[in-house]
Amino acid sequence: MTEHTSTTTQLPELQLDGISKSYGDNLAVRSITASIPAHKVSVIVGPSGCGKSTLLRIISGLDEPTEGTVTFEGNPVHGVPEGLAMVFQDYSRSLYPWLRVDKNVAFPLSKLPAAERDARVAEAIEAVGLKGREKLYPWQMSGGMQQRVAIARALASQPKLLLMDEPYASVDAQTRADLEDLLLKIQRKLGITVLIVTHDIDESVYLADHIIVLSTPPSVVAETIDVDLAHPRDHFSTKTHPRFVEIRGHVTQLLRHTELTGGAA
Numbered sequence: 001m002t003e004h005t006s007t008t009t010q011l012p013e014l015q016l017d018g019i020s021k022s023y024g025d026n027l028a029v030r031s032i033t034a035s036i037p038a039h040k041v042s043v044i045v046g047p048s049g050c051g052k053s054t055l056l057r058i059i060s061g062l063d064e065p066t067e068g069t070v071t072f073e074g075n076p077v078h079g080v081p082e083g084l085a086m087v088f089q090d091y092s093r094s095l096y097p098w099l100r101v102d103k104n105v106a107f108p109l110s111k112l113p114a115a116e117r118d119a120r121v122a123e124a125i126e127a128v129g130l131k132g133r134e135k136l137y138p139w140q141m142s143g144g145m146q147q148r149v150a151i152a153r154a155l156a157s158q159p160k161l162l163l164m165d166e167p168y169a170s171v172d173a174q175t176r177a178d179l180e181d182l183l184l185k186i187q188r189k190l191g192i193t194v195l196i197v198t199h200d201i202d203e204s205v206y207l208a209d210h211i212i213v214l215s216t217p218p219s220v221v222a223e224t225i226d227v228d229l230a231h232p233r234d235h236f237s238t239k240t241h242p243r244f245v246e247i248r249g250h251v252t253q254l255l256r257h258t259e260l261t262g263g264a265a
């Protein structure tokens with residue numbers, strides 16, 4: 001297994017240069033430099049507490065780094081950039097409790113003509129398997145259903161850059177597999193750039209074109225890996241492919257190594 005850097009000739013959509021973040025004395029993220037290629041799925045994996053959510057918040061412009069810069073399409077990020085959608089780890093804080101499912105999904109689409117907005121909302125709700133639940137309020141739904149509403153809202157906005165923080169952690173295994181496939185399908189259809197955080201190694205390899213492995217806190221990039229598995233992927237043939245098994249083993253070893261050594265830097 002060789003180490004790769006991105007082989008794409010396109011400019012990176014998103015560039016992280018020397019990102020550090022401290023909360024008081026707590027250094028959460030330590031000098032992260034990474035390129036996120038356009039029109040691909042990049043996955044950040046790393047142990048709990050290594051700063052993944054912090055990093056996504058900084059990329060989204062919701063939080064400022066203590067040091068370093070984030071560049072999106074060549075422009076430094078200060079505040080949430082146009083064309084960005086985010087699915088948060090904590091679904092209970094993602095949705096507007098006073099809006100029904102369809103209104104939650106429609107919320108970012110207020111500038112669209114009504115017919116297009118309604119079509120996108122219906123399509124996204126159906127895609128996440130919530131057809132017939134449009135008139136429920138978030139508090140009438142299970143956690144996994146609420147997270148699917150948040151995913152539908154992000155997809156309906158057809159963002160250029162989609163950031164997802166452990167989006168499938170609260171759904172059952174079958175729904176999770178379906179939502180992973182839905183993400184891949186939509187990503188390939190629309191060509192959006194996706195950056196997803198997970199600590200599930202299988203999920204990272206299955207979804208990714210590009211994996212960024214973070215070390216234990218304060219985290220650094222332990223390695224970046226290009227995943228050369230064919231598309232379209234499916235849960236049986238992709239996950240039994242020798243190359244999948246090889247990459248998964250490599251990521252597992254890296255994470256184990258980083259836990260034992262506390263990061264290589």
Ligand SMILES: Nc1ncnc2c1ncn2[C@@H]1O[C@H](COP(=O)(O)OP(=O)(O)OP(=O)(O)O)[C@@H](O)[C@H]1O
Pocket residue numbers: 023026028046047048049050051052053054055089199217
């Ligand atoms: N708003 C905050 N104020 C103070 N400390 C914070 C804040 N957000 C995160 N931290 C600290 O930063 C470190 C990284 O947290 P973060 O939530 O980014 O990790 P994570 O990799 O997303 O973890 P998990 O896998 O458990 O979701 C932790 O030590 C955490 O306590």
Ligand SMILES: [Mg+2]
Pocket residue numbers: 052053054089165
């Ligand atoms: Mg997190």
